[in-house]
Amino acid sequence: MDRRKFIALSSVAGVSMAISSGLAGCVSNARPSSNAAFTHGVASGDPLQSAVIIWTRAVPAGNAAKADIIWEVASDKTFKSIVASDIVSAIASQDYTVKVDVKGLSPDSQYYYRFRSADSVSAIGETRTLPSNDISEVTFGVFSCSNYPAGFFTPYMEAAKNSNIDYVLHLGDYIYEYDGEGYATENAKQIGRTFEPDNDTELFTLADYRRRYALYRTDEGLLALHQNKPFIVVWDDHEVSNDTYKDGAQNHQDDEGDFFNRRAAAIQAYYEWLPIRPTFGEARMEIYRQFTFGKLLDLYMLDTRVLARDKQLEYAHYRDKDTMAFNQTAFTKDISNPQRGLLGDAQRKWLNEAMKNSSAKWQVLGQQLLMGRMLFPVSIFNGVPREQIPAHVSYLAEIKRKQQRGETLSEKELQLVASVMPYNLDAWDGYPVERERLLTQLKQLNKPVIALAGDTHNAWHNTLTLADGTKVAVELATPGVSSPGMDNYLSMDNKAAEAMAKDLPMLIDDLQYCNLHQRGFLTLNVTNEEANATWHFVDAILTKDGKVSQTHSIILKA
Numbered sequence: 001m002d003r004r005k006f007i008a009l010s011s012v013a014g015v016s017m018a019i020s021s022g023l024a025g026c027v028s029n030a031r032p033s034s035n036a037a038f039t040h041g042v043a044s045g046d047p048l049q050s051a052v053i054i055w056t057r058a059v060p061a062g063n064a065a066k067a068d069i070i071w072e073v074a075s076d077k078t079f080k081s082i083v084a085s086d087i088v089s090a091i092a093s094q095d096y097t098v099k100v101d102v103k104g105l106s107p108d109s110q111y112y113y114r115f116r117s118a119d120s121v122s123a124i125g126e127t128r129t130l131p132s133n134d135i136s137e138v139t140f141g142v143f144s145c146s147n148y149p150a151g152f153f154t155p156y157m158e159a160a161k162n163s164n165i166d167y168v169l170h171l172g173d174y175i176y177e178y179d180g181e182g183y184a185t186e187n188a189k190q191i192g193r194t195f196e197p198d199n200d201t202e203l204f205t206l207a208d209y210r211r212r213y214a215l216y217r218t219d220e221g222l223l224a225l226h227q228n229k230p231f232i233v234v235w236d237d238h239e240v241s242n243d244t245y246k247d248g249a250q251n252h253q254d255d256e257g258d259f260f261n262r263r264a265a266a267i268q269a270y271y272e273w274l275p276i277r278p279t280f281g282e283a284r285m286e287i288y289r290q291f292t293f294g295k296l297l298d299l300y301m302l303d304t305r306v307l308a309r310d311k312q313l314e315y316a317h318y319r320d321k322d323t324m325a326f327n328q329t330a331f332t333k334d335i336s337n338p339q340r341g342l343l344g345d346a347q348r349k350w351l352n353e354a355m356k357n358s359s360a361k362w363q364v365l366g367q368q369l370l371m372g373r374m375l376f377p378v379s380i381f382n383g384v385p386r387e388q389i390p391a392h393v394s395y396l397a398e399i400k401r402k403q404q405r406g407e408t409l410s411e412k413e414l415q416l417v418a419s420v421m422p423y424n425l426d427a428w429d430g431y432p433v434e435r436e437r438l439l440t441q442l443k444q445l446n447k448p449v450i451a452l453a454g455d456t457h458n459a460w461h462n463t464l465t466l467a468d469g470t471k472v473a474v475e476l477a478t479p480g481v482s483s484p485g486m487d488n489y490l491s492m493d494n495k496a497a498e499a500m501a502k503d504l505p506m507l508i509d510d511l512q513y514c515n516l517h518q519r520g521f522l523t524l525n526v527t528n529e530e531a532n533a534t535w536h537f538v539d540a541i542l543t544k545d546g547k548v549s550q551t552h553s554i555i556l557k558a
């Protein structure tokens with residue numbers, strides 16, 4: 001560990017984010033002494049069989065440094081049967097956020113919780129503990145990539161009303177670090193989702209990150225979803241900075257200060273604002289953790305992003321500046337380097353052990369990046385202007401269709417579809433050795449495995465295969481909540497995006513389905529016999545009245 005890193009880590013440890021431990025003492029008749037306002041609703045998360053984290057933010061009156069408030073957990077909505085309560089302090093050094101790890105609860109139970117100050121009562125939150133062994137069914141809502149200036153969080157609001165969802169899995173990009181003129185801000189003014197002047201720059205400091213969370217948590221959909229369902233979260237890159245890796249980020253330049261200080265600030269704000277249990281200790285970098293849903297399913301939440309990822313490769317580095325010739329030998333050598341990885345030794349070992357020891361039927365990975373082999377014909381990368389890519393894809397797909405029909409292809413046509421390369425080196429495709437290692441482990445389990453992914457803003461269904469073609473798992477990727485997708489990147493209207501979504505599975509062997517233009521979320525219902533995955537797409541994010549208008553479902557047999 002170098003000195004810079006050590007200082008950054010120790011400075012995180014210094015600002016201890018105390019999490020209150022709530023055993024079932026009852027102080028319900030006590031009157032809280034402080035006046036305080038509950039400014040950002042309530043949230044819950046990281047359920048266990050006998051515990052759950054509850055969260056709120058209580059800002060004391062008159063700029064006081066601290067407010068003492070009461071939390072209450074009840075088995076009924078009217079709080080006649082309070083099962084646990086205590087006093088907890090909201091303090092300035094934690095941005096007045098309050099997290100309580102409520103213990104002594106019963107498994108598979110619905111609970112209601114609230115917070116009280118002397119002059120105010122919070123909204124009532126609903127949460128539930130993890131099931132005991134005999135569970136027969138569970139439903140997750142899966143989300144990623146909510147960008148405030150890009151639109152209203154319609155998918156969160158729609159999911160908040162969806163009574164089938166038991167637990168929310170958030171795969172990251174819960175916030176974005178960009179400035180007010182940055183990525184996805186084109187419609188911000190028109191829809192009234194600009195940043196305040198004190199938070200209009202790219203995020204660097206603790207105050208910056210805190211203010212951004214505070215803004216995101218005013219969205220009505222996000223407030224409602226937090227209030228109604230427990231969250232299980234992991235971060236992706238934008239909670240720190242675009243394309244983060246273990247010691248830097250694409251969107252962190254040398255003149256932007258020390259990366260490790262920035263990351264420490266980002267992580268502190270994340271722990272303050274999200275209902276996550278610090279499994280490895282307060283403010284630690286490690287957030288990978290396991291949730292057991294009886295004998296039915298084990299869920300492993302992973303960090304492929306911040307903790308241990310080696311820096312991404314870039315095609316541009318392998319192109320000769322003058323001749324534009326691509327140095328395939330150097331690229332192949334680097335991308336096949338067994339030392340390059342995403343998980344790091346400790347997480348990899350933990351995951352391997354945990355999966356081997358699991359007695360559950362289904363194994364589910366909750367993680368950030370697309371794992372499927374997204375190999376596109378090379379010709380797409382060779383000088384096709386961006387706006388012509390959709391037409392080129394359609395031309396290539398037609399060649400493949402001809403091939404499928406058994407028609408003879410010309411020399412030129414054969415050449416165009418013969419060699420392929422990955423389109424996104426920030427995804428698992430950029431770390432094929434790590435992927436092959438993980439998929440080999442998954443195969444050895446001999447159990448049904450589902451890998452969930454976010455990050456791309458689009459919906460994908462891939463078969464996960466070993467290099468020799470053996471199928472080992474299924475990947476389900478959730479579309480962005482509001483972040484723009486491939487349609488935006490390639491300037492496609494809906495019709496063009498729908499056409500391309502039909503063409504891509506022709507070109508990409510392991511791709512079964514994709515949607516390139518609609519925002520939404522994924523639900524995953526799992527029973528002993530099968531898993532039902534449904535993508536829910538909304539019809540509007542630029543107005544507040546958007547609804548789920550389209551779905552796509554698949555059934556996976558156990």
Ligand SMILES: [Fe+2]
Pocket residue numbers: 144145173238455456457483
């Ligand atoms: Fe994203």
